[in-house]
Amino acid sequence: MEFPGFILNLPQTEAHKPDQGILYDLLIVGGGPAAMSAVIYAARKMLNCALITIDFGGLIRETSEIENYLGFQSIDARDLVARFEEHVRSFRIPVLTGAAVKEIRKQNGDFLLLTESGQQFSGKTVIFAAGEGHRQLLIPGSKEFVGRGISYCTTCDAPFFREKKVIIAGGGNSAFTTAIDLMRVHAEITMINFAEDWQADGTLQQRVKKYDRIQFLDHHEILRIEGSKSVESVVIKNRSTGQEVSIQVDGIFIEIGLVPNSGPVKNLAQLNRIGEVIIDCTCRTNIPGLFSAGDVTAIPHKQIIISAGDGAKAALSAYDYLIETAKI
Amino acid sequence: MGTIADKDRERLKTIFEALIHPVHIIMFTQEFECEFCRMTRELLEEVTGLAEKISLEIFDFVNDKDQAQKYRIDKIPAILLIGDRDYGIRFFGMPGGYEFTTLIQDFLMVSRRDHGLPHEVVSTLSGIENPVHIQVMISPGCPYCAQAVHMAHRFAMAVSAITADMVETTEFPYLATKYNVQGVPKIIINEKHSVVGSMPEKEFAQEILKALQKS
Numbered sequence: 001m002e003f004p005g006f007i008l009n010l011p012q013t014e015a016h017k018p019d020q021g022i023l024y025d026l027l028i029v030g031g032g033p034a035a036m037s038a039v040i041y042a043a044r045k046m047l048n049c050a051l052i053t054i055d056f057g058g059l060i061r062e063t064s065e066i067e068n069y070l071g072f073q074s075i076d077a078r079d080l081v082a083r084f085e086e087h088v089r090s091f092r093i094p095v096l097t098g099a100a101v102k103e104i105r106k107q108n109g110d111f112l113l114l115t116e117s118g119q120q121f122s123g124k125t126v127i128f129a130a131g132e133g134h135r136q137l138l139i140p141g142s143k144e145f146v147g148r149g150i151s152y153c154t155t156c157d158a159p160f161f162r163e164k165k166v167i168i169a170g171g172g173n174s175a176f177t178t179a180i181d182l183m184r185v186h187a188e189i190t191m192i193n194f195a196e197d198w199q200a201d202g203t204l205q206q207r208v209k210k211y212d213r214i215q216f217l218d219h220h221e222i223l224r225i226e227g228s229k230s231v232e233s234v235v236i237k238n239r240s241t242g243q244e245v246s247i248q249v250d251g252i253f254i255e256i257g258l259v260p261n262s263g264p265v266k267n268l269a270q271l272n273r274i275g276e277v278i279i280d281c282t283c284r285t286n287i288p289g290l291f292s293a294g295d296v297t298a299i300p301h302k303q304i305i306i307s308a309g310d311g312a313k314a315a316l317s318a319y320d321y322l323i324e325t326a327k328i
Numbered sequence: 329m330g331t332i333a334d335k336d337r338e339r340l341k342t343i344f345e346a347l348i349h350p351v352h353i354i355m356f357t358q359e360f361e362c363e364f365c366r367m368t369r370e371l372l373e374e375v376t377g378l379a380e381k382i383s384l385e386i387f388d389f390v391n392d393k394d395q396a397q398k399y400r401i402d403k404i405p406a407i408l409l410i411g412d413r414d415y416g417i418r419f420f421g422m423p424g425g426y427e428f429t430t431l432i433q434d435f436l437m438v439s440r441r442d443h444g445l446p447h448e449v450v451s452t453l454s455g456i457e458n459p460v461h462i463q464v465m466i467s468p469g470c471p472y473c474a475q476a477v478h479m480a481h482r483f484a485m486a487v488s489a490i491t492a493d494m495v496e497t498t499e500f501p502y503l504a505t506k507y508n509v510q511g512v513p514k515i516i517i518n519e520k521h522s523v524v525g526s527m528p529e530k531e532f533a534q535e536i537l538k539a540l541q542k543s
Contacts, residue, residue, distance in 0.1 A: 006428035008336045061471035147511035147524025156470035160510045
């Protein structure tokens with residue numbers, strides 16, 4: 001087993017929790033790079049703000065290494081998140097973790113934020129940066145076998161597939177990063193991509209293609225997943241020839257894209273056809289006072305550095321709005 | 329050089345200033361220590377040395393059989409956290425990776441003598457009389473497992489009929505095989521009911537109730 005080290009993911013002093021009786025200048029929703037960057041810019045503008053999130057890091061925590069964040073040729077994803085969090089915590093703003101936001105409503109010219117556990121917080125402005133979740137593979141067998149051969153988290157589950165046969169569904173950066181994690185446990189990998197060719201960065205593709213226990217099947221569709229107690233085989237179709245074959249496998253890792261976590265603002269902000277929040281170049285939504293940033297928005301290229309930049313932009317825009325509307 | 333990084337040692341000193349009541353840690357290892365037993369013991373010796381309110385007692389799994397039976401320890405390394413009583417909080421395997429954070433969170437929780445679960449959630453389980461044994465199977469690289477383990481430990485502290493174990497699957501592969509673990513966190517309740525994934529308090533309580541219906 002690769003020694004994982006000891007991760008101390010706790011603040012030195014417990015941050016005070018947001019107060020349900022206060023009208024904050026700014027409420028920031030989310031715990032990924034967009035939200036964390038927004039906190040830094042808002043705190044430096046001395047805004048009375050609070051952060052509400054399920055956890056810190058978002059989907060970054062499911063990655064092993066980051067190789068495209070400015071200033072770091074290669075950094076462990078957990079280290080990068082820890083650095084982000086440490087920076088955020090240094091401003092000592094109120095933080096509520098473990099909280100899923102259910103809905104954001106407009107109320108008397110301000111915003112009311114409701115959590116799944118029934119808490120309510122008020123803000124003059126909101127930055128919605130709730131990120132994205134995994135797109136589920138919706139085919140026969142895909143629900144029954146989650147946790148029994150189907151995985152959406154390689155850093156969690158790769159150890160259970162040491163030297164086993166696995167399929168990776170997807171052809172982008174996440175799929176190739178998943179391949180790198182599975183190469184470490186010497187898995188026999190088949191990569192299956194619905195589209196033609198592969199969409200991952202060239203450097204990632206180069207690294208993965210050097211592995212000798214991997215085959216690549218692009219322009220293929222996964223039709224169903226079969227097994228009794230756990231995954232035993234997967235039926236795939238060649239989209240060029242229409243030929244169907246069954247492949248015996250022990251597991252399937254699904255990296256077929258992401259879906260925006262825009263549910264809390266679906267009745268408030270304008271979304272595009274795939275549910276992303278539509279924003280302008282200053283991160284404004286169609287609702288004055290509601291800003292959005294990061295992977296939940298319709299901005300292309302879901303990257304940490306882009307989210308961090310947009311989070312900063314959203315905080316500065318919220319500050320401008322508060323000044324222009326004489327709310328502070 | 330210690331087991332934990334210098335920077336984390338300094339942070340822990342500050343974190344431990346929030347300790348209120350004493351926390352007693354019991355660890356089971358053995359004379360000829362396995363690699364992870366030694367690492368776990370060294371980790372605990374170092375961490376408990378940072379706070380006066382935390383004490384550490386080490387038992388030998390073989391020579392202190394009566395203690396192992398008393399605390400229902402069947403594998404090592406094992407860690408128990410005792411406050412004003414034995415809450416049934418157990419770690420089987422080294423709390424490495426994200427589980428180190430869980431260990432420290434548990435120290436703080438036990439020291440506060442407060443599990444922090446809402447009353448309405450605990451009240452749904454108040455009628456439980458038969459023992460409930462929760463095992464949270466984890467892997468150290470899993471970012472969601474720490475939350476599931478701490479949640480299980482909160483329920484163990486809140487309800488006396490509940491005991492909750494963290495089980496590190498790479499150290500106990502036979503248990504991963506026994507319970508067909510292919511995804512973590514896998515939460516196994518009373519051997520009969522299992523669910524994969526971390527979840528909020530209310531849902532966790534519902535899973536416990538579902539397991540009791542199967543018993």
